[in-house]
Amino acid sequence: MSTKEADAFSPDTKHAPLPVAGYTVQSGDRVAIVNINKQIEEEVLRRVDDLARHGAVDGRWLSIGKTHLEQAFMAINRAVFKPERVKLPGDDLPPPASSDAA
Structure with missing residues (x-):
């Protein structure tokens, strides 16, 4: 690994967020964990792909299992990166006046 590559995973290195709303600057530690x-x-x-090629498995359940694995890793990586909720137009407006007619 080059010095530049090693520096990229330093805990002190800050990585720019993805150009996706809600993603924030990430430390080298967090990037290393997700990698x-x-x-x-x-x-x-790849193990799941090997099972699919084998052919002696129930393809429907294998597909369900693969989807759940992908979802699990997405959830784990979101837990590390902790994306935030995004602001929508109008979020900075004051709440509407109450219309309680008592």
Whole structure:
């Protein structure tokens, strides 16, 4: 690994957020954690692909299992990156006056 690559995973390195609303600056530690998760995910999904090629499995359940694995890794990575909710137009407006007619 080059010095530049090693610096990218330094806990002090800050990575710009994805150009997607809600994503924030991430530390090198968090990026490293998610990259490890992505590698583990790929290894598991390749095992699922091997099972699909084998042919002696129930393809419907294998597909369901693959989808759940993908969802699990997405949820785990969201837990690490902690994307925020986004603002919508009008969020800065004051709430409407109460119309209680008592």
